[in-house]
Amino acid sequence: MYDLKLQKINLKDYNERQEVNEFLNKFDLILDNDVDYTIVLRDKGNKIAATCSKAKSVFKCFAIDPKLQGDGITSKLITDLINKSFEEGVYHNFIFTKPKNIEIFSSLNFKLIYEVEKVALLENGVYNINNCLNNLIKKNNINITQKKSAIVMNCNPFTLGHKYLIEQASKQSEEVLVFIVQENKSLFPFDVRYSLVKKGVAHLRNVKVVPGTEYIISSATFPSYFLRKEDERLQAYTKLDANIFGEYFCKKLNIVRRFVGEEPYCNVTREYNKALKNQLYKYGIELEQLKRKEINDTIISASKVRELIRNNEIEEISKFVPRVTLEFFNTDKGKEIMEKIKYSNSPH
Template identity: 35%
Template sequence: MSEVTKIFPSDTRAIKEVSALLEQEGIRLDRNLDYISAIRDDDYHIIATGSMFHNTLRCFAVDHRHRGEGLLNTIVSHLMEQQLLRGNLEVFLYTKPASARFFHDLGFYEIARVEGRLVFMENQPQGFSRCLQRFQDETAAFLKNRKQTLDGSSRTAAIVMNANPFTLGHRSLIERASRENDLVHLFLVSEDASLFPFAVRRKLVTAGIAEFPNVCLHASGPYIISNATFPSYFLPDDDTASIGHAELDLTLFGKIAAALGIRRRYVGEEPFSQVTDRYNQVMREKLPALGIECCVVPRLAVNGRAVSASDVRQCIKDGEWEHLQTLVPPATYDWLKSGDAAGVRRRIAATPDVRHH
């Protein structure tokens, strides 16, 4: 009875059973899943389930009539085996607050929680601490290289961006933050879930911020807007965008801000993406409670329309290079026209909807 099987999306009857089992526990079947597993009883009814999305585990439930039989432990062991097959050594987990102690006993460590809603855990006891240390070491090296020191009165800010690709709008936001602060931490989303790979985005951002001597660039890692913390960010806009994911991501950002002395976060207005706009709304509510000022900056406009990376991608797809040149810095434009960008151009041409990637 304890054999774990994979549930395929085409098995609508099993999916309904999984959904019903989760609903008994007050859990909605997550839209962001790429692997669903289950255990069935002798009558072939699903009595336990657990799922994955990339390197995260989520959506666990056991029928109340079968608790105490070790089924959840079996499900978790199975999913961890699947993660190893994927080559994932760092694994993250979502669970309800009441279940956190159980998963701790299975080798997971709490990173953050959204009270009354979810707990975010990982299987590496020092994973988040190592990430904080990396940010601090990068900052120390940056300041030393520029012979710059900070004290308690220094103004330290942050920007988080995907830059898919880097536009004049991104540059405008960074320029303002740079002008108004002594140090700006620029966290570039390092998750490779966009049409422009991280290595390319980093190259274009590095070129774009060269004139701002107080902007310190960091790869965000798995704890800032990643498929682990905020998977809705990487999906097409719809009403399933999770406020809980946004709250979790910002809870983690609050810990990062405390480690780096960040007191402001700059964000551009979002007229196009529903997911990002909802995230900005949660940010405006949550950041002040964490002691962080949320600075919402109007988007740079060209010919009356806000500049966006989605417009840039659409211009590439449509071959509108003259208009595109008004939206991006010279370094971005030159790279997009180069032979190095041929793969990205082909990928964009083959993507039906480039505004949501």
């Protein structure tokens, strides 16, 4: 172990990335595009003997030569990643790994959140999922004795379709919690999405709009770095996310029903809805899937609104979004985001 040399990889250098990728390929792994820090341990012959990476708070892409496994290499890699996180002011981290590695990471003070057949999510740091939920309850004055429904939305941007789904849930529930996806990977940033929804449903007294936290639909729960096939990645992600929601959010917040809109187009959302139905059932949670709202035989969706923005069909947008979203589009920040959308190829 002491003959190994630690090296930081220049992720902008194609050859260095390629060398890491080739090493990872031996373990049926890949180097994710979103990693922001990668290190390797090189042997006497300058060949990679071990590697790991991180993407913000998520540790990923671990691989160690079998001859070195069990020789304290994992601890050395983890220590370096934690130190790097501390430098960046991040004091809470996730590890997404295969279930067979749970014991290794548990010995390094990582706590298991949940595991399914192919993946496990662990965390370490200044708080954990239970602390996070306790803070959510306190900050938003959530009455955990009252049965409630839940909706998870991205709202990129907030549309009449989102508003319709929330209103329908409101009519059928004592209380509704609307979780806005907190991951900032959308064209509309979290603070904008959260604010628009909150203003847009302020008239519904039994609805509370709250942040989705790091534990609902986030990069912390997507195992793209070690499950190679798209269908396996999708199944693992949806199953894990659904179980974390059932095991922690539903039990802690007294959620008995979750509302979703039916999904005729997006395969990812459609598979996610299936996983929710199959997994939440075992927690006694009902999944209510509602038909999507339409305008002139066109389903209202955020992607449709972004398409109209790209095509500069500004007058058409008013048919698909509530007044609060239209008013935002007329602000300086709104105009700036619309300009970005016009020149963006991002589906998000």
